[in-house]
Amino acid sequence: MRVNFTVNGRPQEADDVWEGESLLYVLRERLGLPGSKNACEQGECGSCTVRLDGVPVCACLVAAGQAEGREVVTVEGLAGRSGAAEGELSVVQRAFVDAGAVQCGFCTPGLLVAADDLLERVPQPSDADIREALSGNLCRCTGYEKILDAVRLAAARTGEAG
Numbered sequence: 001m002r003v004n005f006t007v008n009g010r011p012q013e014a015d016d017v018w019e020g021e022s023l024l025y026v027l028r029e030r031l032g033l034p035g036s037k038n039a040c041e042q043g044e045c046g047s048c049t050v051r052l053d054g055v056p057v058c059a060c061l062v063a064a065g066q067a068e069g070r071e072v073v074t075v076e077g078l079a080g081r082s083g084a085a086e087g088e089l090s091v092v093q094r095a096f097v098d099a100g101a102v103q104c105g106f107c108t109p110g111l112l113v114a115a116d117d118l119l120e121r122v123p124q125p126s127d128a129d130i131r132e133a134l135s136g137n138l139c140r141c142t143g144y145e146k147i148l149d150a151v152r153l154a155a156a157r158t159g160e161a162g
């Protein structure tokens with residue numbers, strides 16, 4: 001089967017997709033976008049989080065065929081967003097680096113996509129908002145506090161810029 005969809009603003013076509021092939025597989029193995037990570041392949045860890053028509057989903061649980069005609073944003077599409085220049089880290093990416101929220105980095109792409117979605121919907125989130133938005137994203141390294149700091153920092157910087 002052939003799947004036509006938009007990824008990070010660009011039309012993409014994947015050929016010979018087998019039934020049941022996941023969106024995550026297509027992104028990583030067919031389209032050369034390895035940013036979305038494959039950790040559990042069971043919808044448990046959130047490391048594969050992408051936005052599908054704006055909504056965060058676990059790409060490992062989405063059949064590639066379901067993406068037909070739809071818009072996907074992966075972590076590779078975040079740079080240049082939220083006012084950052086093309087190719088520069090977005091506000092949320094920069095905040096993760098500055099807050100020391102990246103250790104092994106395996107969880108980071110999914111967290112960034114989820115945090116980016118949160119800040120778009122709720123520019124000044126409460127801690128409860130942040131915890132809820134990131135509750136599907138597991139991190140084995142950081143203990144989460146620095147991740148919370150990073151999202152708070154991104155929100156503060158967005159507020160200052162606005």
Ligand code: FES
Pocket residue numbers: 037038039040041042043044045046047048049058059060061
């Ligand atoms: S790899 Fe998709 S949720 Fe873990």
Ligand code: FES
Pocket residue numbers: 101102103104105106107108138139140141142
């Ligand atoms: S930084 Fe290692 S799993 Fe989160």
